[in-house]
Amino acid sequence: MDRSDRLERYAELAVRVGANVGRGQLVEVRANVEHAPLARAIVRSAYQNGARYVQLNYSDNHARRALIEFGPDEALNWSSPWSLRFLHSLESEGGASINIVGDPEPRIFAGLDGAKVGRARPLHYHEVWGRLVGEKAVNWTIIACPTPGWASQVFGEPDVERLWNALETSVRLDEPDPVAAWSDHIDHLVERARLLNERRFDSLRYRGPGTNLSVGLLPSSTWHGGFSNSQAGRRHIANMPTEEVFTSPDRRRAEGVVRSTRPLGLNGALIRDLELTLHDGRVVKVTASSGEDVVRAQMAADPGAQQLGEVALVDAGSRVGQTGLVFFNTLFDENATSHIAYGHGFAFAVSSPTERQAGLSQSAVHTDFMVGAPDIEVDGLTAEGEAVPILREGRFQLD
Amino acid sequence: MDRSDRLERYAELAVRVGANVGRGQLVEVRANVEHAPLARAIVRSAYQNGARYVQLNYSDNHARRALIEFGPDEALNWSSPWSLRFLHSLESEGGASINIVGDPEPRIFAGLDGAKVGRARPLHYHEVWGRLVGEKAVNWTIIACPTPGWASQVFGEPDVERLWNALETSVRLDEPDPVAAWSDHIDHLVERARLLNERRFDSLRYRGPGTNLSVGLLPSSTWHGGFSNSQAGRRHIANMPTEEVFTSPDRRRAEGVVRSTRPLGLNGALIRDLELTLHDGRVVKVTASSGEDVVRAQMAADPGAQQLGEVALVDAGSRVGQTGLVFFNTLFDENATSHIAYGHGFAFAVSSPTERQAGLSQSAVHTDFMVGAPDIEVDGLTAEGEAVPILREGRFQLD
Numbered sequence: 037m038d039r040s041d042r043l044e045r046y047a048e049l050a051v052r053v054g055a056n057v058g059r060g061q062l063v064e065v066r067a068n069v070e071h072a073p074l075a076r077a078i079v080r081s082a083y084q085n086g087a088r089y090v091q092l093n094y095s096d097n098h099a100r101r102a103l104i105e106f107g108p109d110e111a112l113n114w115s116s117p118w119s120l121r122f123l124h125s126l127e128s129e130g131g132a133s134i135n136i137v138g139d140p141e142p143r144i145f146a147g148l149d150g151a152k153v154g155r156a157r158p159l160h161y162h163e164v165w166g167r168l169v170g171e172k173a174v175n176w177t178i179i180a181c182p183t184p185g186w187a188s189q190v191f192g193e194p195d196v197e198r199l200w201n202a203l204e205t206s207v208r209l210d211e212p213d214p215v216a217a218w219s220d221h222i223d224h225l226v227e228r229a230r231l232l233n234e235r236r237f238d239s240l241r242y243r244g245p246g247t248n249l250s251v252g253l254l255p256s257s258t259w260h261g262g263f264s265n266s267q268a269g270r271r272h273i274a275n276m277p278t279e280e281v282f283t284s285p286d287r288r289r290a291e292g293v294v295r296s297t298r299p300l301g302l303n304g305a306l307i308r309d310l311e312l313t314l315h316d317g318r319v320v321k322v323t324a325s326s327g328e329d330v331v332r333a334q335m336a337a338d339p340g341a342q343q344l345g346e347v348a349l350v351d352a353g354s355r356v357g358q359t360g361l362v363f364f365n366t367l368f369d370e371n372a373t374s375h376i377a378y379g380h381g382f383a384f385a386v387s388s389p390t391e392r393q394a395g396l397s398q399s400a401v402h403t404d405f406m407v408g409a410p411d412i413e414v415d416g417l418t419a420e421g422e423a424v425p426i427l428r429e430g431r432f433q434l435d
Numbered sequence: 436m437d438r439s440d441r442l443e444r445y446a447e448l449a450v451r452v453g454a455n456v457g458r459g460q461l462v463e464v465r466a467n468v469e470h471a472p473l474a475r476a477i478v479r480s481a482y483q484n485g486a487r488y489v490q491l492n493y494s495d496n497h498a499r500r501a502l503i504e505f506g507p508d509e510a511l512n513w514s515s516p517w518s519l520r521f522l523h524s525l526e527s528e529g530g531a532s533i534n535i536v537g538d539p540e541p542r543i544f545a546g547l548d549g550a551k552v553g554r555a556r557p558l559h560y561h562e563v564w565g566r567l568v569g570e571k572a573v574n575w576t577i578i579a580c581p582t583p584g585w586a587s588q589v590f591g592e593p594d595v596e597r598l599w600n601a602l603e604t605s606v607r608l609d610e611p612d613p614v615a616a617w618s619d620h621i622d623h624l625v626e627r628a629r630l631l632n633e634r635r636f637d638s639l640r641y642r643g644p645g646t647n648l649s650v651g652l653l654p655s656s657t658w659h660g661g662f663s664n665s666q667a668g669r670r671h672i673a674n675m676p677t678e679e680v681f682t683s684p685d686r687r688r689a690e691g692v693v694r695s696t697r698p699l700g701l702n703g704a705l706i707r708d709l710e711l712t713l714h715d716g717r718v719v720k721v722t723a724s725s726g727e728d729v730v731r732a733q734m735a736a737d738p739g740a741q742q743l744g745e746v747a748l749v750d751a752g753s754r755v756g757q758t759g760l761v762f763f764n765t766l767f768d769e770n771a772t773s774h775i776a777y778g779h780g781f782a783f784a785v786s787s788p789t790e791r792q793a794g795l796s797q798s799a800v801h802t803d804f805m806v807g808a809p810d811i812e813v814d815g816l817t818a819e820g821e822a823v824p825i826l827r828e829g830r831f832q833l834d
Contacts, residue, residue, distance in 0.1 A: 069468050069493060076497040083505035089513060090502070094468060094493035098475040103489070106482035114488060117524060122517040 054177030059086030154333025252289025340399030374408030453576030458485030553732025569782030651688025739798030773807030
């Protein structure tokens with residue numbers, strides 16, 4: 037396969053299919069400095085596709101480390117008025133956003149106080165961004181960029197080419213016509229969401245080693261998958277890859293224990309063997325073999341951070357799952373297997389305003405963690421108490 | 436000499452002596468992505484020296500190239516509301532700013548329309564920044580970071596180490612105690628400015644090959660050199676290196692021809708053999724063997740761009756000049772030899788508000804170009820018409 041135009045093809049996919057940038061749109065490109073080659077290709081493609089202005093926002097984890105290590109405490113979760121002003125423009129214009137992830141230096145926050153690492157995130161900025169997502173104000177996508185540091189974390193050596201290959205499979209860039217392949221794939225996820233919506237389950241039940249959890253759904257919780265539509269009617273794909281169907285649950289009804297099945301990268305720390313105990317919808321116990329303090333600090337951000345905001349189902353047909361890799365990256369790992377998020381729920385996933393008010397979690401936090409595996413069974417429980425298998429041995433059961 | 440702590444020592448000099456960051460200040464660090472290692476050291480040092488928050492603003496010339504090549508025309512000189520909001524915070528808080536220059540890819544805008552390259556600069560943003568500088572609202576400094584691309588331009592090969600050595604000499608990092616060396620150097624420039632202020636020249640006269648220019652000064656034009664004081668009383672060094680004494684002239688009185696003695700990097704283009712003809716203070720003719728269109732486009736930005744905003748004298752004792760190098764970088768080349776700027780004048784350099792109103796150039800542009808050489812004589816003319824030698828064979832004559 038010819039790799040010379042890889043960045044251009046990927047950028048084109050992110051701009052035209054992922055965010056679906058429209059003519060005359062304000063476009064944000066978020067990236068780490070280490071992602072510059074891909075970020076530049078995306079900026080170019082965005083202008084070629086008619087962007088009125090592209091704001092390239094580089095972040096730098098070294099600067100964040102310096103903030104955590106030497107900055108004043110009150111700066112840790114401070115949101116600058118200029119960053120909020122930018123979100124205001126994105127909202128008022130109905131802009132587009134392309135966010136590039138892929139940790140350039142997974143060990144960069146090693147040795148720092150985990151509670152400070154957990155807090156080091158502009159809180160109000162993320163609250164506003166969460167609201168924009170919930171209200172569908174922006175057409176956006178998240179993609180990833182391989183780096184030597186990330187490749188080392190996945191493979192034990194900086195084999196960037198191998199990570200690119202896994203990424204290309206996962207985002208269907210290995211297809212002769214990636215745009216057509218995405219169109220088919222989206223149809224498939226849309227159908228899966230339709231099947232779930234048809235059933236109107238009252239709750240989900242997860243069972244397997246270390247996990248026995250039930251999560252209540254709201255009567256008007258709706259399942260989504262594949263594409264999203266912005267207010268302005270721009271059809272976009274919020275995550276590339278995406279293999280999930282998801283909804284937001286009733287924040288008041290979650291009961292039991294859930295054990296994470298994959299490590300989780302969080303604010304630059306790595307969380308291993310996370311286990312949450314929930315009662316009356318609220319996380320009452322957190323344990324992890326590493327990074328426990330980072331999770332605790334994050335959950336202390338606001339009351340909503342201790343409640344569930346999302347449940348998502350991914351089956352064994354996932355291209356990401358089929359790579360057999362642990363990516364140490366949520367965008368990939370959450371699309372390899374089923375996941376749950378604590379924190380903010382999606383306004384668009386609960387159609388009744390009354391139920392949204394009463395039952396949807398609101399938070400500046402939204403953290404997905406992986407709970408799926410071949411030996412985890414997921415059932416849908418009807419209001420009458422009937423249990424309907426949804427996932428068995430990792431396979432989706434409804435049709 | 437031990438190079439292992441070079442970035443840390445340089446960062447410390449920029450933060451403590453250059454910008455002189457104070458406890459609790461908002462600090463901007465501006466850099467190209469290619470300057471990341473130095474930018475990170477500066478962010479770290481700024482927090483260690485008490486910054487309340489450091490905003491690291493990375494720019495990327497590849498993104499700017501994409502804007503020029505594929506973006507809509509109206510975006511070229513557009514200033515985003517969020518970038519203006521940032522300047523507003525810098526002003527209202529009395530923040531600090533450290534700007535890292537040093538062209539990473541000198542040929543990046545090759546092949547583009549020079550008029551568009553000249554216009555591709557956020558106009559209103561630079562107007563506001565010029566006002567903040569004039570009103571001394573911010574304690575700021577400009578420093579440079581060697582890159583392979585810049586080293587290739589200077590030496591014909593990417594000898595970054597050699598460029599670092601020239602930089603270390605120029606900014607006195609080769610001294611055992613750079614802070615003490617800067618203190619002596621600043622005293623020397625302050626004394627030179629005092630000698631010029633004592634004389635109260637009515638105008639300057641430049642004579643040499645291709646140059647015969649007189650530039651009128653205002654009665655209350657004051658010479659500055661070495662350090663600046665912000666409104667809040669923070670003593671800072673606006674350029675590192677700095678070897679100049681400078682003032683702002685009467686925008687209405689400049690007459691004759693001036694030939695630039697060094698190439699000039701401008702918006703990523705290289706201007707060679709620039710020659711300006713002035714009449715009644717205004718540029719009436721521009722020629723150059725390369726980049727003429729870039730200069731013309733810049734001068735078309737506003738009326739003030741065609742008038743002179745600064746005259747600066749540098750003598751042969753300059754450490755930058757003594758390297759014998761052409762740096763293709765204004766921060767260095769303007770401190771190797773005398774220079775003049777077209778565009779914005781400095782409000783603080785004209786003490787009478789009435790004269791400022793009538794005689795000080797106002798523009799979103801401020802472009803320095805080099806006019807000094809051993810065979811260029813500079814005289815001060817008194818109101819009575821007496822000519823007093825200021826520079827002969829590159830040496831400062833007043834005492």
